Amino acid sequence: MSRFLALTTSPGFEQRLVLSLAAGHEVQVLSGPAGHQSPADVLSRNLGGPIDVVIFGPDVSVEDWFALASAIDAENPEIVLVLAAAPSSELTLSAVRSGIRDIIDPGADAHDLTQALERAANTAASRRQASVAGAREEQPRGRVVSVMSPKGGVGKTTVSTNLAVGLARTVPMGAVIVDLDLQFGDVGSGLGLEPAHTITDAVRGSAASDSMVLKAFLAPHPSGAYALCAPLRPAEADLIEPAHVAALVHQLSLEFPYVVLDTSPGLGDVVLAVLELATDAVWVCGMDIPSIRGLNHGLEVLRQLDLMPPSSTVVLNFADKRSGLTVKDVEATVGLPVEVVLPHSRAVPFSTNAGVPMLQSGRRDPVAKGLGALVAKIAAGGTVVGARNSRRRVAVS
Known part of the structure; x- marks a missing residue:
């Protein structure tokens, strides 16, 4: 009117x-x-x-x-x-x-x-x-934290969901997690949610330009965080373009102090698109040679493309002295310090199966302590104003 x-x-x-x-x-x-x-x-x-x-x-x-x-x-x-x-x-x-x-x-x-x-x-x-x-x-943008791993099965979603829950404690209702594993994402399962809407709804229609409509598609979590979950059917991933995801992440960063992205394994088009907006990268790596080498190759590619976010944190998951590798071995290979070490713990699969993140349950555990340290590091970074320069986007198979 x-x-x-x-x-x-x-x-x-x-x-x-x-x-x-x-x-x-x-x-x-x-x-x-x-x-x-x-x-x-x-x-x-x-x-x-x-x-x-x-x-x-x-x-x-x-x-x-x-x-x-x-x-x-x-x-x-x-x-x-x-x-x-x-x-x-x-x-x-x-x-x-x-x-x-x-x-x-x-x-x-x-x-x-x-x-x-x-x-x-x-x-x-x-x-x-x-x-x-x-x-x-001209509005200040929130922190866009991209949680990544070139290899699957290293606990990336566990780190992402706990990070979102932890950040929501520092800023109530100020954190949103987006499941960007568009085919097989399980952020909803990790948070114990059965959302009425998914990312497929959020990139279509009026939600793409109206923040009020977009917020209606977010699933609230008891911790105070919000979640935008992956499509219910893997085939729907083909309907979502990298440009749609980039616009969505930018829109959310104008509304929330923290946007946590649980990305798919590897460096596909969607991951590269959101890295242009990311202020922080959290790299999750297992304590095994394939995982460490994969991370090293991924970092090399992003350095060549000039897509490394301003802040990077390496999280070493499933740490075990009996693996034959040390933290120094990992650091020497990837060229970055390991700032968070998460040991093996039987509490983690129990937490995942229950759909209750470690930082939500309040369980005392070395893994919960490490996750808390990661939350504190991200929360201490402050607010980033303005968008980063657009960079060349290349698909990496």
């Missing part, structure tokens, strides 16, 4: 205007003199919501309307200005210079008048949308 403000003292034009407006639009007519008033004086006489279109009637001095139009356009660029007057080349030039968007012939038939008003309403809607989008771009 658009709101029109008509400045006219002509009852005939007022009547034609009201009859020509499409359903759903509202118009208010100011019949008193307005030519020598300021924009604030005129707009303050408006009753109701924000004005989208101001129509200057055909019955008052054109020079007065031009002066007022210039002032309104300078102070309220989101408002579309329309002049009702017999068109001429000289008038059109002066009108454009004054910020008037369109000139409509007051004697035009009802169909042409309706089209002109609808055109003005659409232009106003576009201007407001662009204005809101520009304001949102």
Whole structure:
């Protein structure tokens, strides 16, 4: 719905205007003199919501309307200005210079008048949308934490779900976890959730541009975190493009202080797309040679593509001194320090099967202590303002 403000003292034009407006639009007519008033004086006489279109009637001095139009356009660029007057080349030039968007012939038939008003309403809607989008771009973005592993089966989802739960404790209702393992993700299972909506719903329709609709698709968790789970059917993953996911993550980062991404194994298109937005990378690695080598190769690829997030944390899972490897061996291979070590623990599979993350249950365990240290590190990083520079995106098989 658009709101029109008509400045006219002509009852005939007022009547034609009201009859020509499409359903759903509202118009208010100011019949008193307005030519020598300021924009604030005129707009303050408006009753109701924000004005989208101001129509200057055909019955008052054109020079007065031009002066007022210039002032309104300078102070309220989101408002579309329309002049009702017999068109001429000289008038059109002066009108454009004054910020008037369109000139409509007051004697035009009802169909042409309706089209002109609808055109003005659409232009106003576009201007407001662009204005809101520009304001949102300047808003501080939350931390985007991408939890990754080139190899599967290393406990990445366990780390992701506990990280989201832990961050939600530091900022209640301020953390959201997104399951980006689009075919076989099990964030919902790890959190004990049966969501009514999935990421498939969130990248379609109005949710892609309306944050209020998007939030309605998030599943609340008892810890205070929110979750956006993977599609219910693996085939739905083919319907979700990397650009959809990148837009979704950006949108969530404007609404939440922390966005945790539980990515799929490897470095596919979706992972590379979100890495352009990631402020933090959490690398989960098992204490075995294939997992360590996979992580080393993954890091090399991202360094070559210049896609390494500003902050990286290596989490060594299933740590066991009897494996024949040490933490120093892992560090020497991947070229990064291991900051979080999670030992083998029988409490972890119990927690996973119950759908209750370790940091939610409050269980005292060395793994819970390590996960708590990871949460503290991420939480201590502060808020990142603005988006990172766009980088080259390449699929890695």
